[in-house]
Amino acid sequence: MSFLSHRYIAPDMIEERTYQRNIANDCLKENTLVIIPTGLGKTIIAMIVAAHILEKGKKVLILAPTKPLVEQHYSTYSQFMNDVKIGTMNGLMAPEKRAKIIEGNDLIVCTPQVVDNDLQNDRYSLRDFGLIVFDEAHRAVGGYSYVNIASYYHSGLTLGMTASPGSDLNKMIEVCRNLDITHAVMRSDDDPDVSPYVHDTFVRNEIVDMPDDLLNVIKILNKMLNVYLNELVNLKFMDPGWPASTKHLLVVGDTLQKRLARGEKTSMIFRGLVSQSAAIKLMHAIGLAETQGMTTLRNYMLKIESDASTAKGAKASKDIINQPSYKELWRILRDTKVEHPKISRLMSLVSQEINSSEEHKVMVFSQYRETCDILVEKLSRIPNAKVTKLIGQSNGGLKQKEQISLLNDFRNGVYNVVVSTSVGEEGLDIASTDMVIFYEPVPSEIRTIQRRGRTGRKNTGEVIVMIAKGTRDEAYERTSERKEEMMRENLDKLNMDLRLITHSGQRRQTRLGEY
Structure with a gap:
């Protein structure tokens, strides 16, 4: 077995893998999104890139979305990097202390919210950094801190890491645009430079x-749910052609809340909100019955009963337990031990x-x-x-x-x-x-x-x-398989779209070839 050799990587510690070296070389050429399965060593790839950047006298910032991930990265980099000052910081520290950590270390590991807040308050800049690693880069959408940090960063390379960028091509492109990424590198277990290192x-x-008692419970819950769905359709708040889903019910609720905020405080609006809320509760109950079982469902329905019994309890909860079918539902839940x-x-x-x-x-x-x-x-x-x-x-x-x-x-x-x-x-x-x-x-x-x-x-x-x-288990499994197939198809299209975006000048900035 051969080991990675670099002045900033501890000797005889990390097995040298061809695909990791190949990907790292690609990452040193331009801003890159690395997409590889969990367990293939995204951290090692980032470490190889970081070692080369440190060699040029630049600092490295490693960002991870959770504190446990930050601690994990801090431990890994401390263990495997050699002659590198490594620091970590958090929001509980005084801003002055964080500024000193930035100044006094070569490589810093932290959550993005800390850096985002400091940059907005002008506590330090990123001009001395030659690399930022965005771990779990698929989060870089909307108002997430990764997006804002990237807008402050103009001096070096960007490296995004993810095992699962999602099935939506537009969202993948949004992630790359937000992080100013111009190239994506992908590997799977089947690639020739990866397969020697993985197991089946x-x-x-x-x-x-499903046992008969559970099927009967699901049947009753669906009967109760249909009461509210039909009411929403009759009130013209829901299209009869829509499939019954939590997603569509949330859209209905959002629309009703907006109408309420505009001053439409009519009995019809209030009744619609009760029906929408009750329908969501019952859809959740059906999900518990189908996938979890009697105990979990029984406890959930007890919470609804408890809520309904209080003066300030939700009207939807009160409405549910007053349905004619509820007594039969509760009899089965009470008497069935299956x-x-x-x-x-x-x-x-x-x-x-x-x-x-x-x-x-x-x-x-x-x-x-x-x-x-x-x-x-x-x-x-x-x-x-x-x-x-x-x-x-x-x-x-x-x-x-x-x-x-x-x-x-x-x-x-x-x-x-x-x-x-x-x-x-x-x-x-x-x-x-x-x-x-x-x-x-x-x-x-x-x-x-x-x-x-x-x-x-x-x-x-x-x-x-x-x-x-x-049950919905079958639908969820089909959905997951379909989305995974779409993701793999879209990954093949991603680099072509990134090239088109780069050539059309839609990026914030261009830093190709700086390293």
């Missing part, structure tokens, strides 16, 4: 049949995997925190299972330092099963797992790719997507 990842769907069939199937899959080898690790993803709690309790009953959960810090969740500590324990074998919400999808250095299980599919190609990238890093991996037959 096998993906399969695990189909489960759980979602996914739970027993999941327990079987996890048990087989962790008991096939004491070294094996499993990661389970679920959309809902409450479902994570249920799964942790169930999976902990499996012999030899050492289970924990990885959740975000909101509403009494895990603080960011606790998340990092948990991942270290997972890496070191303290745990062999992690049940995670979306916090485990993006960027965090999670130990390579042998199996990733989607407790439910998600209709997002970005999240699907990020989840799937948690296995097959160091050994052959398996991805299992659990799908409840005849």
